[in-house]
Amino acid sequence: MILVTGASGSVGRRLVRRLAGTPTTAFVRDPAKGDALGGRYAVGDFDDPATLSAALKGVDRVFLNAGGAVPAAGEQPMVRQQLAVIDAAVAAGVSHVVKLSVWHARVGGKLAEGAHGVIEEYLKASGLAWTILQPNGFMQNFSTGTAVTTHDGHLLGAYGDAGVSYVDCEDIAAAAAATLTDPRPGETFVLTGPESLTHSEIAEKLSAFVGRGIRYLDLPAADFATHLTTLGLPDSFATDVATLFAEVASGRLAPVSTDVATLTSRSPSTFDTFLRENATQIRAAW
Incomplete structure (x- = not known):
């Protein structure tokens, strides 16, 4: 039995669909979202140990997945929550955990990179067999608005050129399904799309697809942080986000990995394919 945490999210719901035919339980907080998935689910919360223990009965593999970084004083909540899942998995006799992380996760990093770094190290020391998936940014951010800042209908950021x-979440889900059904213990995989695009190039593709002019507006990191505070984000969180964007401007998220193809035996989706396959949602968003 596989337990999929974060089952109603961008990756989780796609993974649940791909695991159809394999004994799987989706772990959700909202019963309505569990119903929408159309299969077996357990209702619970990472902060409620009893619900974790109940959901893990009879489970031998876990997909460890949760939300991203949030404005918070001190440690990111995801650290406490995912460590609780790992502890519960050990107690339940789970054999293998596949963790969804982020590329460049490391202890001491900013926001999600630092939080996932702590969680990765804890998982590796837990005694459980583990596989870590480190995806790049999601293409779906451009269809949902998540982590994409816009200004008057244009893209806004501090990525430079x-x-x-x-990477498409469908490809992340396919890689996760592969590692859950054919375990690759002790390995870390970096998941990217097949091409590196600047945000100006992405804006051009969006423009052509939705039929209106969309530009990428680049700001210095400090100005971008100031902009984020006008949207209501705390100063410290906005500064950390802008710092990460500035690191992206150095090219650290530009390389292309072959790990999606290694795990799934097919090439990952291009941005153009992503646009075509999500046309209705993208046109509604833009």
């Missing part, structure tokens, strides 16, 4: 090899 550096490329980013964004």
Whole structure:
């Protein structure tokens, strides 16, 4: 039995669909979202140990997945929550955990990179067999608005002219399904798309697809942080986000990995394919 945490999210719901036919339980907080997934689910919360223990009964593999970084004083909540899942998995006799992380996760990093770094190290020391998936930014960010800042209908950021090899969540889910059904213990895989695009190039593609002019507006990191505070984000969080964007401008998210193809035996989706396959949602968003 596989337990998929974060089952109603961008990756989780796609993974649940791909695991149809394999004994799987989706772990959700909202029963309505569990119903929408159309299969077996358990209702619970990472902060409620009893619900974790109940959901893990009879489970031998876990997909460890949760939300991203949030404005918070001190440690990111995801650290406490995912460590609780790992502890519960050990107690339940789980054999293998596949963790969804982020590229460049490391202890001491900013926001999600630092939080996932702590969680990765804890998982590796837990005694459980583990596999870590480190995806680049999600293409779906451009269809949902998540982590994409816009201004008057244009893209806004502090990426400079550096490329980013964004990855489709469908490819992340396919890689996760592969490692859950054919375990690759002790390995870390970096998941990217097949091409590196600048945000100006992405804006051009969006323009052509939705039929209106969309530009990428680049700001210095400090000005971008100031802009984020006008949207209501705390100063410290906005500064950390802007710092990460500035690191992207150095080109650290531009390389292209072959790990999606290694795990799934097919090439990952291009940004153009992503646009075509999500046309209704993208046109509604833009």
